Amino acid sequence: MINKRTISILFLLAIIGSGVSVSGYASEKSFLDEVKMSEQEFDSRAVPLDQYVTEDTVLSRESYQGGSFRVLARKKLIGRYKCSSCHTSKPVTVNFGLELTHGDVQLEHGSEGQALTCIECHHPVERDYLEDKKGQKIDFDHSYQLCGQCHFRQKRDWLGGAHGKRASNWAGERVVFNCTTCHNPHSPRFEKRFPATYSVPID
Numbered sequence: 001m002i003n004k005r006t007i008s009i010l011f012l013l014a015i016i017g018s019g020v021s022v023s024g025y026a027s028e029k030s031f032l033d034e035v036k037m038s039e040q041e042f043d044s045r046a047v048p049l050d051q052y053v054t055e056d057t058v059l060s061r062e063s064y065q066g067g068s069f070r071v072l073a074r075k076k077l078i079g080r081y082k083c084s085s086c087h088t089s090k091p092v093t094v095n096f097g098l099e100l101t102h103g104d105v106q107l108e109h110g111s112e113g114q115a116l117t118c119i120e121c122h123h124p125v126e127r128d129y130l131e132d133k134k135g136q137k138i139d140f141d142h143s144y145q146l147c148g149q150c151h152f153r154q155k156r157d158w159l160g161g162a163h164g165k166r167a168s169n170w171a172g173e174r175v176v177f178n179c180t181t182c183h184n185p186h187s188p189r190f191e192k193r194f195p196a197t198y199s200v201p202i203d
């Protein structure tokens, strides 16, 4: 028998039930679930940025945590680029050509008493490029590939973010400094400096 009381109890249960389903709390996804379910890679997930990198960048030829990243480009910043504007197949007829054109390049790079030579890094024929140990051309924008051949530990750290610097904010696409953004390839050591001290004001 359905009496008034049963109806009111059923009515009450219906309200409670609908209350639970209306709030829908149990079905809401957590942020972590959302990330896990996302097809996109974590690093490329859009996060609103208020600062963008304005310098020229190139897509790195290396990967970072399985994904891609960008590197600050160099070519536009190299004063004497394009090198092939002078380095043609024509013979050089001026005396002291090297001193006149590259006298400012001071090589202080390499082991004690065994400085590197120009063609250990620069392509001996195609001057618009650097050269790797196998004789393959390396673009000036990707000079980290050159440095990484000898300084593989620093390159590994650089890939992971422990050496070097990120150009952009922590969020958004990863853009990092190139090795030569910081190091002069001809003289890569930094000058030793004394720590800056705070001078106590004299009263």
Ligand code: HEC
Residues within 6 Å of the ligand: 078, 080, 081, 082, 083, 084, 085, 086, 087, 092, 097, 098, 101, 102, 118, 119, 122, 127, 128
């Ligand atoms: C203004 C003209 C000029 C430009 C621009 C120029 N070079 Fe040179 N470069 C010379 C001359 C001249 C020599 C000497 C060549 C010789 O005596 O055979 C030389 C020599 C060199 C050498 C050989 C040094 C040696 O010991 O044999 C290298 C390496 C070199 N240049 C790299 C470059 C690179 C890299 C660029 C571009 C970033 C560049 N040059 C741009 C004029 C130029």
Ligand code: HEC
Residues within 6 Å of the ligand: 074, 077, 078, 079, 080, 081, 102, 105, 107, 109, 116, 117, 118, 119, 120, 121, 122, 130, 140, 143, 146, 180, 181, 185, 186
């Ligand atoms: C350790 C590798 C290495 C060695 C050794 C080396 N270079 Fe370079 N050189 C580079 C790289 C990398 C760049 C590009 C730098 C950048 O990204 O700004 C460069 C840039 C240059 C430029 C263009 C710089 C400018 O401001 O116009 C010239 C010219 C040049 N090198 C000449 C030489 C000459 C001449 C020698 C030998 C005396 C030499 N390099 C030795 C790696 C090297």
Ligand code: HEC
Residues within 6 Å of the ligand: 109, 110, 111, 112, 116, 120, 121, 143, 146, 147, 148, 149, 150, 151, 179, 180, 183, 184, 185, 188, 189
């Ligand atoms: C052909 C191998 C070779 C290449 C290519 C090369 N380096 Fe070097 N580099 C050396 C050697 C050898 C030393 C001396 C190592 C030492 O003193 O412990 C050195 C020293 C250095 C130092 C100083 C290390 C210290 O202990 O103070 C820095 C910084 C450096 N290189 C950066 C670079 C960068 C940046 C590039 C790319 C533009 C580069 N190197 C390319 C061989 C190389």
Ligand code: HEC
Residues within 6 Å of the ligand: 144, 147, 148, 151, 154, 155, 158, 163, 164, 165, 177, 178, 179, 180, 181, 182, 183, 190
């Ligand atoms: C944001 C600037 C920056 C960038 C980018 C950078 N370095 Fe360095 N690097 C430094 C500083 C700062 C030091 C420490 C210098 C010191 O202690 O005197 C250093 C030190 C080094 C040394 C000396 C040994 C050591 O680990 O202390 C090597 C070799 C070197 N860097 C190579 C590289 C190479 C190769 C790349 C690119 C893959 C690179 N660096 C990118 C700033 C930079």
